[in-house]
Amino acid sequence: MAHPFRLIIFDCDGVLVDSERLAVRIDVVVLRKLGWEMTEAEVVERFMGRTDAYMVAEVEAHLGRSLPAKWDEPFQHLYREVFEAELKPVPGIVEALEQIDIATCVASSGTHERIRYTLGLTGLYERFAGRIFSALDVVHGKPAPDLFLHAASRMGADPAECAVIEDSRYGIEAAQAAGMRAFAYAGGLTPRQRLEAPGTIVFDDMRDLPWLLKENP
Numbered sequence: 607m608a609h610p611f612r613l614i615i616f617d618c619d620g621v622l623v624d625s626e627r628l629a630v631r632i633d634v635v636v637l638r639k640l641g642w643e644m645t646e647a648e649v650v651e652r653f654m655g656r657t658d659a660y661m662v663a664e665v666e667a668h669l670g671r672s673l674p675a676k677w678d679e680p681f682q683h684l685y686r687e688v689f690e691a692e693l694k695p696v697p698g699i700v701e702a703l704e705q706i707d708i709a710t711c712v713a714s715s716g717t718h719e720r721i722r723y724t725l726g727l728t729g730l731y732e733r734f735a736g737r738i739f740s741a742l743d744v745v746h747g748k749p750a751p752d753l754f755l756h757a758a759s760r761m762g763a764d765p766a767e768c769a770v771i772e773d774s775r776y777g778i779e780a781a782q783a784a785g786m787r788a789f790a791y792a793g794g795l796t797p798r799q800r801l802e803a804p805g806t807i808v809f810d811d812m813r814d815l816p817w818l819l820k821e822n823p
Contacts, residue, residue: 609708611787611819613763615754616734617655618714620773620794623724624696626654627795628688636681642668650795655774657715657747695728697793698812703733705816711737713757713770715747737761749776751784758784769819775800782806789818 620626633649642665644652653661666672703710711734714721718740725731725738739757741747758768770781773794778801781788790801790808801808807822809815 611769612767613761614706614710615713615757615768615770617772617777618712618716618721621771621791622699622730623728624694625724628692632684655715655748655776657741693727695730696812702812702815711757711761713739713753715741717742749779751780754780754784754786778803778806
C-alpha cells in the first residue's frame with residue numbers, strides 16, 4: 607500500500623543521538639555552579655526539548671540577574687568531553703533509518719553547530735546533510751509549531767502529510783500544533799505518561815518505527 611506520509615521529521619537529541627542522558631547530567635552541574643540546585647528529573651521536565659535561549663531566560667529569572675556575556679564558555683568542555691567519550695546513536699535508530707524509504711529531515715531545538723557536531727560524532731550527519739533545520743531558523747521554538755512548519759515548507763510537504771518523531775512533551779505539543787502526526791519515543795528520559803496525548807503513538811523501541819509509520823496514518 608502507499609505510504610501514509612510524505613515526510614518524516616526527526617528531532618535530534620534523544621531521537622537520533624542519545625545525548626539527553628549525557629547533557630542533563632552536565633546541566634545539573636552547570637546549574638548548581640550558577641546557583642540553581644535542580645535534580646535531573648527537574649531539568650528534564652523544565653528544559654528538555656526547549657532552546658538554549660529559553661533555558662538562559664529561565665535561569666536569569668530564577669537568579670534575578672542577567673548572566674554575563676560568554677557565561678557558558680567555561681562549561682563547554684564538560685559537554686564536549688562526555689559527548690566525545692560516550693555519545694552514540696539512539697539504540698535501533700540506524701536500523702530504522704535504513705528501512706524508511708521516504709523523505710526525512712531533522713528539526714531540532716539545538717543550534718546548527720550543535721546538530722552538526724552530535725550527528726557527526728555518531729556517524730549520522732551524512733544521512734541528513736542539507737535537510738537539517740534549527741529552532742534558530744524561526745521566531746518561536748517548540749512548543750510552537752513554527753519549526754516543524756518551516757521544515758515541511760522547505761521540504762515541500764503539506765503538514766498533514768508529515769510525521770514527527772519526538773521524545774519531549776514540548777516537541778509533541780509542537781507537532782500537534784503544526785497539524786502533524788506525532789510519534790513519541792518513550793525510550794529516553796521523559797516519563798511515558800508525559801508523552802501520552804490524543805492522536806499520539808507512544809513507542810519504546812526505535813526498531814518498531816518503520817512499521818508504526820506505515821500502520822498509523
